[in-house]
Amino acid sequence: xxxxxxxxxxxxxxxxxxxxxxxxxxxxxxxxxxxxxxxxxxxxxxxxxxxxxxxxxxxxxxxxxxxxxxxxxxxxxxxxxxxxxxxxxxxxxxxxxxxxxxxxxxxxxxxxxxxxxxxxxxxxxxxxxxxxxxxxxxxxxxxxxxxxxxxxxxxxxxxxxxxxxxxxxxxxxxxxxxxxxxxxxxxxxxxxxxxxxxxxxxxxxxxxxxxxxxxxxxxxxxxxxxxxxxxxxxxxxxxxxxxxxxxxxxxxxxxxxxxxxxxxxxxxxxxxxxxxxxxxxxxxxxxxxxxxxxxxxxxxxxxxxxxxxxxxxxxxxxxxxxxxxxxxxxxxxxxxxxxxxxxxxxxxxxxxxxxxxxxxxxxxxxxxxxxxxxxxxxxxxxxxxxxxxxxxxxxxxxxxxxxxxxxxxxxxxxxxxxxxxxxxxxxxxxxxxxxxxxxxxxxxxxxxxxxxxx
Numbered sequence: 001x002x003x004x005x006x007x008x009x010x011x012x013x014x015x016x017x018x019x020x021x022x023x024x025x026x027x028x029x030x031x032x033x034x035x036x037x038x039x040x041x042x043x044x045x046x047x048x049x050x051x052x053x054x055x056x057x058x059x060x061x062x063x064x065x066x067x068x069x070x071x072x073x074x075x076x077x078x079x080x081x082x083x084x085x086x087x088x089x090x091x092x093x094x095x096x097x098x099x100x101x102x103x104x105x106x107x108x109x110x111x112x113x114x115x116x117x118x119x120x121x122x123x124x125x126x127x128x129x130x131x132x133x134x135x136x137x138x139x140x141x142x143x144x145x146x147x148x149x150x151x152x153x154x155x156x157x158x159x160x161x162x163x164x165x166x167x168x169x170x171x172x173x174x175x176x177x178x179x180x181x182x183x184x185x186x187x188x189x190x191x192x193x194x195x196x197x198x199x200x201x202x203x204x205x206x207x208x209x210x211x212x213x214x215x216x217x218x219x220x221x222x223x224x225x226x227x228x229x230x231x232x233x234x235x236x237x238x239x240x241x242x243x244x245x246x247x248x249x250x251x252x253x254x255x256x257x258x259x260x261x262x263x264x265x266x267x268x269x270x271x272x273x274x275x276x277x278x279x280x281x282x283x284x285x286x287x288x289x290x291x292x293x294x295x296x297x298x299x300x301x302x303x304x305x306x307x308x309x310x311x312x313x314x315x316x317x318x319x320x321x322x323x324x325x326x327x328x329x330x331x332x333x334x335x336x337x338x339x340x341x342x343x344x345x346x347x348x349x350x351x352x353x354x355x356x357x358x359x360x361x362x363x364x365x366x367x368x369x370x371x372x373x374x375x376x377x378x379x380x381x382x383x384x385x386x387x388x389x390x391x392x393x394x395x396x397x398x399x400x401x402x403x404x405x406x407x408x409x410x411x412x413x414x415x416x417x418x419x420x421x422x423x424x425x426x427x428x429x430x431x432x433x434x435x436x437x438x439x440x441x442x443x444x445x446x447x448x449x450x451x452x453x454x
Contacts, residue, residue, distance in 0.1 A: 005084055005085050005087055006082050006083070006084045006085075007082065007083045007084075007249050008080060008083075009083075009245055009252075011076060011080065013080070014072070014076065014079055014080050014245070015067070015244040015248070016067055016072065017067060018065045018067060018237045018238055018241060018244075019063070019240040019275060019276050020060055020061070020063055020064070020065055020237055021236075021240075021275045021279065021347060022060065022061045022233065023061050023062060023063035024279050024283070025282070025350065025354070026282075026354070028061075029346050029350045030320075030346070030454070032318035032319065032320050033308055033319045033320070033450075033454070034319075035315075035450040035451065035452065038453070040454070041318040043058070043059055048218075048219055049219060049225050049226040050225060050226065051123045051126075051127035052127065053123040053126075054123050054234045057234040057237055058233045059233075065237065067119075067241075068119070068122060070122055071119045071122050074118050075118065077108065078106050078108065078114075079241065079245070080245050080249075081103055081106050081107075081242070081245065082103050083100055083101075083103075083245075083246060083249040083250075084101055084102075084378075085098065086377070089374060089394075090397070091377075092373065092377045093394065093397050093398060093401065095397040095398065095401040096400055096401065096404060096406045097396070097400035097405070097407050097408070097409050098255075098406070098407075098408045098409065099393055099397055099411075100257070100408065100409065100410045100411075101393075101410070101411050101412070102242055102245070102246055102410070102411075102412050102413065103380070103413045104242065104269070104412065104414050105382075105383075105413060108147055109140065109143045109144040110140070110143075110383075110416045110418060110419070111143075111144065111269075111383065111414055111415030111416075112242060112412070112415065113140045113141045113143075113145075113229055113268075113415075114147060115238050115239050115241055115272065116144075116234075116235045116268065117141070117144035117145045117148040117227070117229070119238050120132075120145070120148065120235075120238075121148035121149060121154055121227070122152060124154070124227070125154060128223075129154075129223060129225045130154055130155060130223055131154065131157070131224040132149065132154055132156050132225055132226070132227045133156075133157045133158075133214040133217040133218045133221075133224055133225075133227070134159070134226065134227045135158070135161070135185065135211045135213070135214045135228075135229075136158050136161070136164070136171075136210070136229065137160075137161050137164055137265065137338045137339075137340055137341070138164050138168065138384070138420075139175070139419065140383070140385075140415055141229030141338070142158040142171070142175050142180065142182070142229075143171055143174045143175050143178070145158070145180070145227055145229070146178035146179065146180035149179060149180060150179055156178075156179065156180040156181070157181045157183070157214075158175055158180050158181065158182050159183050159184075159185040159190075159210040159213040160183070160184060160210070161184075161185055161204070161207060161210050162184045162185055162204055163204035163205055163333045164205075165182070165184040165185075167420075167422055167423065168420065168422070170419045171419050174419070183213075184205070185209055185210035186203065186209050186210075187213060189217075190212075190213040190216045190217060191216065192212045192213055193213050196209055204330070206313065206329075206331065206340060206342070207265075207340055207342075208310075208313035208330075208341070208342050209312075209314075209330075211228070211311060211312035211317070212312040212314035212316055215316045215317065216314070216316065219316075229266070229268065230265065230268040230341070230345065231268070231311060231343065231344075231345045231346075232345070233345075235268050235345075236271035236275065236345055236347055239268045239269060239271055239272025240271070240275050240276055242269070242273045243272055243273045243275055243276035246273060246410065247276050250410075256286060257277070257408045257409065257410035258289065258407040258408050259288065259289045259393075259396050259409045260273060260277055260288055260290045260291070260411070261290075261291045261293060261392045261393050261396070261409070261410070261412070262274055262292060262293070262411065262412040262414070263293050263294070263385050263389045263412075263414065264292040264294050264300070264301065264344065264348065264359070265339035265341045265385065266341050266345055267292075267344055267345030267347070267348035269385075269414040270412070271347060271348055272412070273410070273411075273412040274292075274357065275347075277290065278290060278351060278357070281356055282356065290356065290357040290358070291357065291358050291360060291392055292348065292352070292357055292359040292360075293360055293361070293388040293389050293391070294339060294360075294362075295331075295340075295361060295363075295388065296363045296364075296434070296435070296437065297332040297334050297363075297364070297437050298331040298332075298339060298341070298437075299325070299361040300323050300324065300325055300341070300342065300344045301323045301344055301348075301349070301352055302361045303325070303439075303442060304323040304324050304325045304342075304442070305323070305324060305325075305446055305449070306321070306322070306323050306324075306349060306353060307321065307446075307449055308320065308450055308452040309322060309324040309326065309327050309449050309450065310327040311343060313327050315327065315450075319450045319452055320343075320346050321346055321349065322343045322344050322345065322346045322349040323343065323344040323352065324344070324446075324449070325342045325343070326442070326445025326446045326448055327342055327343070327448065327449075328448050329442070332437070334364050334384075334435060338384075339385050339388065362391050362392070363434035363435075364433070364434050365432050366391055367384070367387040367388050367390070367391045368423070368427040368432060369427075370387050370390040370391035371384070371387035371390060371424075372427065373394070374387070374390050380416060381417045381418065381424070382415075382416065382417050383414065383415040383416060383420060384417060384423055385414060386414045386415060389412060390411065390413075392411070393411040397409060
């Protein structure tokens with residue numbers, strides 16, 4: 001490895017099973033709750049919008065779950081993804097730390113999202129579903145599900161958060177090229193979208209609103225299910241192929257990361273790289289520092305409340321126990337659209353409550369500064385979401401320099417930023433701003449949390 005910057009796992013060693021962290025967690029995560037019935041939700045209640053295979057994965061405590069052959073063959077188009085050492089970044093920082101990143105931008109959609117889009121489409125297809133409705137923030141998830149729809153000959157409808165719909169026009173083109181239908185959210189084609197537009201005509205939208213619209217479409221149209229790109233247990237399960245590959249790559253190099261970093265919106269890419277390593281931490285094999293990085297303007301973990309809340313703004317989902325800013329919270333129009341979600345995955349929230357991970361939040365300008373430095377040193381223009389992880393990795397590397405520590409830092413570069421040039425243009429022209437978030441805005445949204453008594 002000393003002679004090379006990149007390590008690519010042999011295709012023959014591509015993991016054939018996903019890792020389910022629920023098998024190793026102490027206790028059980030709090031169950032979803034149905035406030036209307038005043039009792040925990042049952043798996044059967046989810047059959048209206050999810051296929052039974054995904055519901056079984058959602059509640060499973062089996063440690064290893066087999067990757068279907070059809071999914072495995074599609075994975076091999078871009079997986080295994082490379083593990084790369086950022087030597088030029090290390091040199092620019094003059095740090096003794098060794099910085100590695102897992103590059104998920106090599107997928108056809110340019111991000112980690114196909115890792116779950118492909119199996120979700122597959123399980124729906126084998127259960128006779130031909131239509132999927134979904135939401136997307138920055139467009140990475142929407143484009144990934146559109147790609148999966150192409151592979152499995154399915155119709156995909158995407159509700160794209162309005163601010164990202166306007167900021168990222170070529171994400172729309174990408175989805176349309178793969179056959180998907182795109183609507184800005186809130187839209188005029190759902191009852192909930194119309195209600196929001198009537199109440200807040202100039203809203204930038206939010207993932208919570210877009211989720212509500214996608215679920216409404218799923219429950220009101222025949223042969224249509226809903227697909228979610230983050231948050232739920234089965235989504236995080238599929239993403240663990242990232243960390244499982246990393247572990248094999250580090251084993252081949254005979255080293256192990258001291259610090260692992262990932263950005264968090266709903267939690268999927270973070271869980272993907274972190275959960276296989278958290279397994280070692282739970283079993284007291286390693287004491288790795290694991291850090292979730294979020295935007296200051298949507299600080300779900302660092303300032304949110306660990307409580308039951310709805311996953312969407314219209315309160316169509318069951319209430320789930322998570323770190324939340326409140327389902328009615330609408331984040332500022334930052335360019336990291338994939339991180340503008342009011343809640344955090346229940347499993348990520350749970351491991352945070354157990355003290356297995358830490359969390360930090362950054363303003364928009366310093367993360368773009370980190371992204372620009374990474375582009376100049378490593379040559380890859382990172383997605384705005386990924387720049388949050390890069391910012392933290394840089395800060396940790398500088399900390400190593402100040403302490404003269406030779407730590408190994410790993411972060412997940414969850415996608416490239418080729419469709420985010422508008423945001424980089426604004427950064428270079430000094431037009432980006434940092435959004436302050438008054439506590440009053442959080443407190444107001446938290447007043448609307450559902451009442452849950454278990």
